Amino acid sequence: MKSKLGLSKTxxxxxxxxxxxxxxxxxxxxGDHSTVAVERATLRLLGADMTSPDGVPVPNMLVDALKDxxxxxxxxxxxxxxxxxxxxxxxLNEAIGKGFDITSFxxxxxxxxxxxxxxxxxxxxxxxxxNVQHRRAKLEEFSSAxxxxxxxxxxxxxxxxxxxxxxxxxxxxxxxIVAVIRTTAQSLLDYVPYGATTEGFGGTxxxxxxxxxxxxxxxxxxxxxxxYIRLVNYCSGxxxxxxxxxxxxxRLDVMLNDSMYGILFRDINMYRTFVDQNFSRMINARxxxxxxxxxxxxxxxxxxxxxxxxxxxxxxxxxRFAFRAGMPSGLMGLGHAFEMDPEIKNGFLLELSQAxxxxxxxxxxxxxxxxxxxxxxxxxxxxYAMNAMFNFASKATGQSIHLLGMLTExxxxxxxxxxxxxxxxxxYVMNSMADFQSEVEFKKGxxxxxxxxxxxxxxxxxxxxxxxxxxxxxxxxxxxxxxKRPKDGGKGLAGVFEKGPDYWNPxxxxxxxxxxxx
Amino acid sequence: MNIxxxxxxxxxxxxxxxxxxxxxxxxxxxxxARLYVLKLxxxxxxxxxxxxxxxxxxxxxxxxxxxxxxxxxxVEYAEAVSDTMTxxxxxxFISRHFGRKLVVVGACTGSDAHTVGIDxxxxxxxxxxxxxxxxxxxLEAHNLGAQVPNEKLIEYARKVKADAILVSQVVTQxxxxxxxxxxxxxxxxxxxxxxxxxxxxxxxxxxxxxxVELGFNxxxxxxxxxxxxxxxxxxxxxxxx
Numbered sequence: 001m002k003s004k005l006g007l008s009k010t011x012x013x014x015x016x017x018x019x020x021x022x023x024x025x026x027x028x029x030x031g032d033h034s035t036v037a038v039e040r041a042t043l044r045l046l047g048a049d050m051t052s053p054d055g056v057p058v059p060n061m062l063v064d065a066l067k068d069x070x071x072x073x074x075x076x077x078x079x080x081x082x083x084x085x086x087x088x089x090x091x092l093n094e095a096i097g098k099g100f101d102i103t104s105f106x107x108x109x110x111x112x113x114x115x116x117x118x119x120x121x122x123x124x125x126x127x128x129x130x131n132v133q134h135r136r137a138k139l140e141e142f143s144s145a146x147x148x149x150x151x152x153x154x155x156x157x158x159x160x161x162x163x164x165x166x167x168x169x170x171x172x173x174x175x176x177i178v179a180v181i182r183t184t185a186q187s188l189l190d191y192v193p194y195g196a197t198t199e200g201f202g203g204t205x206x207x208x209x210x211x212x213x214x215x216x217x218x219x220x221x222x223x224x225x226x227x228y229i230r231l232v233n234y235c236s237g238x239x240x241x242x243x244x245x246x247x248x249x250x251r252l253d254v255m256l257n258d259s260m261y262g263i264l265f266r267d268i269n270m271y272r273t274f275v276d277q278n279f280s281r282m283i284n285a286r287x288x289x290x291x292x293x294x295x296x297x298x299x300x301x302x303x304x305x306x307x308x309x310x311x312x313x314x315x316x317x318x319x320r321f322a323f324r325a326g327m328p329s330g331l332m333g334l335g336h337a338f339e340m341d342p343e344i345k346n347g348f349l350l351e352l353s354q355a356x357x358x359x360x361x362x363x364x365x366x367x368x369x370x371x372x373x374x375x376x377x378x379x380x381x382x383x384y385a386m387n388a389m390f391n392f393a394s395k396a397t398g399q400s401i402h403l404l405g406m407l408t409e410x411x412x413x414x415x416x417x418x419x420x421x422x423x424x425x426x427x428y429v430m431n432s433m434a435d436f437q438s439e440v441e442f443k444k445g446x447x448x449x450x451x452x453x454x455x456x457x458x459x460x461x462x463x464x465x466x467x468x469x470x471x472x473x474x475x476x477x478x479x480x481x482x483x484k485r486p487k488d489g490g491k492g493l494a495g496v497f498e499k500g501p502d503y504w505n506p507x508x509x510x511x512x513x514x515x516x517x518x
Numbered sequence: 519m520n521i522x523x524x525x526x527x528x529x530x531x532x533x534x535x536x537x538x539x540x541x542x543x544x545x546x547x548x549x550x551a552r553l554y555v556l557k558l559x560x561x562x563x564x565x566x567x568x569x570x571x572x573x574x575x576x577x578x579x580x581x582x583x584x585x586x587x588x589x590x591x592x593v594e595y596a597e598a599v600s601d602t603m604t605x606x607x608x609x610x611f612i613s614r615h616f617g618r619k620l621v622v623v624g625a626c627t628g629s630d631a632h633t634v635g636i637d638x639x640x641x642x643x644x645x646x647x648x649x650x651x652x653x654x655x656x657l658e659a660h661n662l663g664a665q666v667p668n669e670k671l672i673e674y675a676r677k678v679k680a681d682a683i684l685v686s687q688v689v690t691q692x693x694x695x696x697x698x699x700x701x702x703x704x705x706x707x708x709x710x711x712x713x714x715x716x717x718x719x720x721x722x723x724x725x726x727x728x729x730v731e732l733g734f735n736x737x738x739x740x741x742x743x744x745x746x747x748x749x750x751x752x753x754x755x756x757x758x759x
Contacts, residue, residue: 266665416575417571
């Protein structure tokens with residue numbers, strides 16, 4: 001792709017190099033550590049599921065029961081219990097849920113445990129391969145109906161069955177991607193709730209059963225509409241790896257998954273987040289699930305003009321962490337947002353510039369572009385016009401995943417017609433300017449070119465400062481999003497542990513092997 | 519004075535409506551939409567647009583006229599702040615009346631994860647060219663961020679001897695904010711702090727009326743800036759002295 005912005009390739013390469021150096025020491029830490037969430041995700045992928053009568057998930061029960069033995073990895077003990085009892089995972093889960101104790105079993109020969117481990121990992125491999133094949137086949141079958149960018153909407157009723165109705169309606173109206181927003185504060189739960197749920201605030205619990213229900217509903221509407229409708233959930237918070245595991249099993253297509261969002265915006269401990277994001281990205285990569293990173297959040301909390309470089313810096317860091325987890329560029333839905341104050345003169349030109357910049361710097365990434373939210377006021381009519389401008393910027397710069405702005409943003413969770421109006425707005429704008437991107441070039445040395453060059457320069461300077469400080473210290477000093485997060489602060493630190501000399505995790509070994517991760 | 523909505527002539531009572539009915543789009547559906555609007559008490563409804571959202575839902579745009587009028591002189595409402603002071607005026611007011619900085623502790627409480635509201639009011643930069651409370655010379659502003667339990671907010675407010683507590687509530691689905699705000703007031707009362715500090719709530723769906731009903735000193739809704747909040751805090755505390 002020819003650069004419309006005259007961005008320096010050398011500068012882009014230098015920024016990438018900085019990101020590589022910034023993430024290297026963190027990756028070393030990640031390699032030496034695991035977390036309770038990684039272990040629980042591993043157990044789930046080996047077959048652990050269900051809960052105790054009072055709702056404690058079996059993976060959490062195992063973490064609690066096995067205590068310090070977690071340093072060797074929990075897989076060994078779960079597999080050992082399967083061998084000792086000759087039960088299926090389902091039978092064992094039921095028994096553990098009812099209080100069956102597996103902690104006093106002596107370990108059988110390592111050879112048997114490893115063999116059983118291979119068997120269980122193979123079962124996961126078959127399941128995930130089947131899901132990947134199914135998705136590929138459907139995308140191929142319905143390839144003529146693919147829009148660019150893909151139109152992404154959110155449902156958030158709190159009740160999975162109500163979500164299904166709204167999601168199916170949105171798909172009929174033209175949505176390509178449906179995200180079921182999570183209930184407020186699920187990110188801070190250190191367990192994943194179980195079963196179908198009908199009560200949530202501002203969203204619906206992410207549970208494996210809810211994933212299954214929505215997947216089936218979207219598959220049904222996909223067949224009718226002759227378009228593959230992608231399903232999104234939130235692979236973030238304290239259960240990031242477990243959500244990834246559940247998503248891989250239930251064929252989600254997109255996961256919100258950022259390497260630093262939880263630290264900065266949810267006050268989750270940094271060590272916990274770094275280890276968890278890596279494992280979850282390995283799972284997402286294996287399952288060919290597109291991740292969406294959360295750079296839009298830098299702009300909802302800070303000024304979109306002044307802080308544009310923090311978005312690009314975060315994209316570089318997210319990209320590098322994803323590469324290190326073995327994820328290809330084609331799955332990296334790096335995020336950015338249209339969040340400038342509408343009163344700024346030529347603000348649209350700056351937005352256009354930054355969107356084009358993201359496109360040129362990450363040419364293979366399925367970029368995720370977020371709509372105006374911060375300056376939406378309740379004037380639904382002006383908001384609708386702002387969304388039209390956002391739609392224009394997205395199409396003009398070849399974005400990949402387009403989260404539709406709602407005219408009722410800042411008022412309430414969308415009414416069913418709000419999504420329809422948003423889709424109609426986007427389809428009108430994007431169709432009427434379908435080839436705009438290839439028709440239009442930007443003036444040399446003009447506002448648009450200069451803006452992108454300036455943001456790239458600021459990003460390079462910022463990244464080299466972060467590199468000097470080291471990422472852990474940079475976060476501690478508040479260099480990102482003006483939020484200071486102490487290394488030993490935040491939620492979830494107690495769940496991080498150093499891998500013991502005999503640490504064993506057959507799922508991790510398998511993922512690394514199949515992804516050739518760093 | 520009796521008033522009615524103004525479309526293009528005084529007292530024509532003309533209004534614009536849009537809504538969705540859970541039925542398949544067809545002539546009968548449009549007629550149902552029209553009848554529904556008439557049932558609401560409108561006259562002369564015309565459904566100007568309908569479109570299927572899916573097999574089971576239809577969206578309508580309608581225009582209708584109303585005979586209902588309202589005596590404007592009987593409407594009772596008090597804004598938390600009628601005229602605002604500028605940042606400098608507020609700082610000067612606080613110096614004169616208190617001779618010390620006033621301490622303000624803010625948070626988005628309960629399960630609500632949105633920092634956008636509290637940040638708009640408190641952060642140095644503020645919002646839409648209105649500086650935030652952190653910028654005020656005579657305010658000591660502590661922003662605790664989002665998802666702060668009420669208990670933690672109160673404990674912190676006690677520790678720093680807060681003069682005012684600011685609570686932001688963005689998520690209002692299923693009235694979760696009402697439960698949370700009620701709990702905060704109950705806790706303040708149980709801790710015998712209610713008389714010692716102002717309790718103020720803000721958010722896009724918050725009104726002064728609602729706030730006062732729930733036991734707060736004031737409520738600030740959409741369109742409020744730090745100036746409004748700071749003016750209220752300074753004047754109210756001076757009044758209470």
